[in-house]
Amino acid sequence: MLRRQQVNKEEAQSRPTSALLSDLTDRQRTTLEAAYHAGFFEWPRDASGEDVADSLQVSPPTFHQHLRKAEGKVFGALFESASG
Template structure:
């Protein structure tokens, strides 16, 4: 669970995208799943997954920078 108000900045879809990507191993090094794999799990196209992931990541970074 995200803390400190981060979850309030993300949409439910963005939270779902990040959680699914994380659990699928998308953020592992090396990756154990691709963007296509995660998109399939979410039932969306790979470009849609990428857009939603980037939007969520941008909000997370904005939150971290704003909180400094």
């Protein structure tokens, strides 16, 4: 069973951004930044995965692979430090 944990705002802000991004490869970081700046995470999306992939000159599956790996590493770093 999963349990919800609350992280207070000050605790979340105390984690340096560099620590959350330190395990990313250059390609993963570039992909994550490109997706963010293109509006990929907006609702509704400002850019599709295909749009961001084109801007990076990679195939959509490659874009999504890099993005998923980057998200996993960032969320892992965020939530592991919150629970530890």
